[in-house]
Amino acid sequence: MISTLEVFTTVAVGVMVGVEFAVAFVLNRILNALPDDSDQLGRAHGGRMLGAIMPFWYIGSVVLVAIWAAARWHHHGTGLVVASGVLLIVSVIMSLLLLVPINNQNKTWTPENRPEDWKQQMNRWDRFHYIRVADIIAAFALLVAALV
Numbered sequence: 001m002i003s004t005l006e007v008f009t010t011v012a013v014g015v016m017v018g019v020e021f022a023v024a025f026v027l028n029r030i031l032n033a034l035p036d037d038s039d040q041l042g043r044a045h046g047g048r049m050l051g052a053i054m055p056f057w058y059i060g061s062v063v064l065v066a067i068w069a070a071a072r073w074h075h076h077g078t079g080l081v082v083a084s085g086v087l088l089i090v091s092v093i094m095s096l097l098l099l100v101p102i103n104n105q106n107k108t109w110t111p112e113n114r115p116e117d118w119k120q121q122m123n124r125w126d127r128f129h130y131i132r133v134a135d136i137i138a139a140f141a142l143l144v145a146a147l148v
Helices: 002-032 036-071 078-106 118-147
Strands: none
Touching (some): 002 036, 036 078, 036 118, 078 118
């Protein structure tokens, strides 16, 4: 049962890393190559779609890691699991304080009502997102290391 939890948690975090990596290094580059209105409209739609799913995924990952750490408290690798959990908590805090406020504004913008500095705000979101992606990649790597 515990092995199943460990594998399920690692896969859940790994897929989350893949989605966020794809957003940062594939999807946003595709959107940035589109004409201005399409770029902003695509980001707004993505913000609405992923914004509805990601809170559950991030919090769920933290909960799964916490259960794993508690279930294997006195076993080899638990320190790595706890460190991964700390990094995931940092990603949640970072999301709430830095990324979600920008995303909440962006998902309501249209070409008619978006602010003049919308591209700067999207660039700011991208910079924070790169840091968050690095953080969750490190969390994932720690989980993988804890498995071996």
